[in-house]
Amino acid sequence: EVQLVESGGDLVQPGGSLRLSCAASAFTFSSYAMGWVRQAPGKGLEWVSGIGQSGGTTYYADSVKGRFTISRDNSKNTLHLQMNSLRAEDTAIYYCARVITYRSDYWGQGTLVTVSS
Amino acid sequence: DIQMTQSPSSLSASVGDRVTITCRASQSISTYLNWYQQKPGKAPKLLVYAASNLQSGVPSRFSGSGSGTDFTLTISSLQREDFATYYCQQSYDTLMYTFGQGTKLEIK
Numbered sequence: 001e002v003q004l005v006e007s008g009g010d011l012v013q014p015g016g017s018l019r020l021s022c023a024a025s026a027f028t029f030s031s032y033a034m035g036w037v038r039q040a041p042g043k044g045l046e047w048v049s050g051i052g053q054s055g056g057t058t059y060y061a062d063s064v065k066g067r068f069t070i071s072r073d074n075s076k077n078t079l080h081l082q083m084n085s086l087r088a089e090d091t092a093i094y095y096c097a098r099v100i101t102y103r104s105d106y107w108g109q110g111t112l113v114t115v116s117s
Numbered sequence: 118d119i120q121m122t123q124s125p126s127s128l129s130a131s132v133g134d135r136v137t138i139t140c141r142a143s144q145s146i147s148t149y150l151n152w153y154q155q156k157p158g159k160a161p162k163l164l165v166y167a168a169s170n171l172q173s174g175v176p177s178r179f180s181g182s183g184s185g186t187d188f189t190l191t192i193s194s195l196q197r198e199d200f201a202t203y204y205c206q207q208s209y210d211t212l213m214y215t216f217g218q219g220t221k222l223e224i225k
Binding site: 037045046050051052057062101102104108110 | 153
């Protein structure tokens, strides 16, 4: 069965950095675009970033542009999100999601990022 | 960026009711519109894609319609397990698939 497992969430101080990972299994990872979606406590879903199958094309929400970098390692079936210059408003559960034909059909369970001093 | 606006933000209904949630896009998105259901503490679940296509395994009481800027998700006869938060999502913008603000469906 398709599985996406996020890791790397933690408590970090404002201005700090964190790298999230999403390990994929049971599908041909390199054939799918992927995305990161976050959800602040008690709030709605926010699409953060997307990446094409090869990793050659990347997209970012304005709220994270210039601070976050999405990448993928197709040899290791892993998606990453490098988060720099973290702010309190980045506090959220971060989900990775598989993209197939303009929709996200599989999601991970999420990893919690807390930005606080 | 394409903005998505859902209405209502919250809704109270009873088991057996017919419920409709509306989503409006800030520009035409053809039928690049998806609907998700999220329950507390869980990841979102895809219900409807491309405006009107039911994801595999989703009960037939769920249906979607619309094109251009106006879309609806309808639940024909609410079941207890349907009480959750629902989100629309546009997938017209390449890999920048923004969501509506959500509609919380509660038991009356």
